[in-house]
Structures are given as structure tokens and as C-alpha cells.
Amino acid sequence: MIRLLFQDFSHIVVEVAFALVPLLLLFIFFQYVFLKMPREQVLNIVKGSILAFCGLTLFLQGVKAGFFPAGELIGRQLGASTNNWIMIPIGFILGFVATFAEPAVRILTLEVEKVSSGFIPRLILLYTLCIGVSIAVALSMLRVITGWAISYFIIPGYLLALLLTRFAGSSFTAIAFDSGGVATGPITVTFILAIAVGAASVMEGRDPLLDAFGMVSLVALAPILCVLILGIIFQKGGKS
């Protein structure tokens, strides 16, 4: 079992080394040219980099050897069943729980509470975001089943977002567009997307590249719309 999980581990080690080297080179350049920090501080940065290296290696190996195969098989079993619509509610639930637990989401909700001076309570935004992301994941599963193009979702979605910016005020607009990334954490990308890829690979006439990918972009759109809508509510009610 352990051996399966660490299959081709050396490839990942090399990949992560290549991923972190440019950052370290940049740091070394800064250290010599501008920073000239004392040894103690440099040592901390080296420690942090070693931790980040080990962490990223373990993370990617776990994704490749554990999450991808399991997620894809789940997707294949769901996609091949006659009730493949079940993927839609399952996507909804996974989207909800993944967002509810995401640390970046919590930071965003605190920030919005502060900007609206408490008018938009943390929990209201949290639940709005969770439901928004759930709908996005459920729509992505619907796309896998129906084969509808991503553009039909993304173009109206962003047009709506741009339209809403006219009413939401500039602070909310900036927060909204910056919050696109908060819900696209590692779990969405690694696991939920793997389920969609698995399902698309067994369904007739579906291509994982065309029909499963695009989920991340829909998930990124959900918080933008949620924050803008709450911003409009704030402008209407909270400012008086």
C-alpha cells in the first residue's frame, strides 16, 4: 500500500525542486543586492523553504497517487451509472463543505464585515459563499452530463458581474474581484475536479478537457457575484 502511494516519488521531488529554485534565486539576489539581512533571519527563511519543499512534495505526491485515482474512479462509477444526475447534488454537497472549511474564505468574510462596518455579518456572507460555490460545482457537474460549453456560463457570469459593479460601490467591487480565488482551494482543484474528469472520461461523447475543466473558473466566479450582490444590499440599506 505504502509503495503504491510513493510510486514515482523521485519525479515529484525533482518537479518541486524546479518549482522552488527560481524563488530562492530571486531571494539570494535580493539578499546580496538590497537586503543584506543578518544570518539569523536568513536561517529562518531557509528553514521555511525546506518546510515548504517537504510539504509541497508530500502534497503533490498525495494528490497524484491518492486523490487523482480515487476521485477519477468515483467519477467513473457515478458517470457510468444510469442515475448519473446524482453527480449534481453530490457536487453541490462537496462544494458546500469544501468552501465552509476553507481558511481563505474565513479571512474574506471578516474583511467584508469590517468594510461594511458590521452591516454584512460574517456568517451571512459565509453561507452565501458556500451556496454560491455549491451552485457553481453543481453547474459544472451539469456541464459534464450535458456537454454545454463553458462560455455559455462564463460570459453571462462575467457580464453580470461587470453590470453589478455599477451598483455595488468601489470598495465592494475591489474586494469582490479579489475574492475570486478564495474558494478555489486545493480540495476543489484536486478532488472535485478529478471526479468530473473521471465522469467525463466514461460518458459517451464527452471529453474531459472540454467538459470537466472549467470547474475552477465557475467556482472562482461564485464569490465575485456573491460579494457584489451583498455589496448592493449594503448600498441600498446600510448607508442611510
Add this chain to the structure above:
Amino acid sequence: MHKAKETLREVFFAMLPVVVVVVILQLTLLHLPVEVLWRFFGGAAMVGGGLFLFLLGVQIGMLPMGELIGSALAGQGKLWLLIIFGFFIGFVVTVAEPDVRVLALQVDLASGGVISRSVLVYTIALGLGIFVALAMLRTIFNIPLVYLLISGYGMIFTIAAFTPPHFIPVSFDAGGVTTGPMAVPFILALGVGVAAVLGGKRTTADRFGLVALASIGPVLAVLLLGVIYQ
């Protein structure tokens, strides 16, 4: 040590619900072979443990590095330096971003190696770097965020018309994965650097928007990659 505990708790509670949902599914709808189930549990432990170590490393090493570099650049007081290093920093942090790696790996596997993961990673990183530099220019010339967002998305939809269809979903996804635990602190630190150079005359709304603009770059870059592959 307090930070480490907090991070461990966060990672644990982020992983737990997904594991619970999979167990419930296995008990009801699915019939995964035991081997795959163990792979999933083992993978979850590795992903959780790896994420914990990575986030800890970012807190100890990368966050202070980002802040120091940001303030060193701000201390130079030269805007062209900020723009050039905005590009380089955007590039190198994206190359190291976990979510970007995962997406690229998944695309590589799903396309049977046609879209190679390293090409995809470097394309995304290039796109991000260029747009971080542009986003800093925006702060300097005080151009409203909305204008840039509209023209950015306008360009995306124009180029999308010339890209092979199977590149389009991947390119939209590329915009979503760059805003991860590695990139955001660095980009925000740069934003603070810019604000320091320009003096305190800008509103808070200006500080934001850097992340939003930065996620347009990768989308454009991958769309262009598609045009080249064609």
C-alpha cells in the same frame, strides 16, 4: 508554535468534510475497491500533512521574504524597479504555487501528455508576471479598476474565438488557480510597496484589485498558447 497548531487545525478541518462525504458515498452509492479506498485515505493524509508543512513553511519563510522584498523595493523609491520585479516575483511564485501544479498535472494526464505540464506552468507564470507588472502600472497612473477589467475580459473573449475549443476551459481555470497561498501574500506585499512609494494619498480600494487583475494574465496566456498549438 501557536501558529503551527492553528494551521494544523485549519488543514484538518478543511480535509475532514471531504473524507466524510466520500465515506458516506461509499456506504450508499459507490462500490470502490478496498485498495482505492486506502489510496484515498493515504492520499488525504499526505495532502493534509503536505499542506500543513507547506503553509507552515510559507509562514516562516515566504511571508517574511515577501514583506522584506516588498519594503526593500519600496525603499529604493524607483517605480521602474517595482514594475520589473513585479514581473519576476509574479513569475517565480506562480511556478511554486501548489494549485497551479495540480491543475497542470491534471491537464497533462487528461490530455495524454499533449499539453505538457511544464509548458502549462510556465505559460501561466508568464501571464501572471506580465499582468502583475501591468496592475502596478495601473496603480501608478490611477486608472479605475473597472476599465481594466472590462478591457481584460474583452481581450479574453476576443482571443477565445481563435483558440481551439479544448484549450478554453483549461485557460479559464488557469485564472482561478494562481490565487493561492503562495502568490497572494507576495502580490499583496508588492501592492503595499507601491502604495509606500506613491505616498499615503491613495484609498484602500487601490490596494485591492491587484489580485483580480493578476488572474486575467494567465487566462490570456493559456488562450495564446492554444493559438500557437493550433
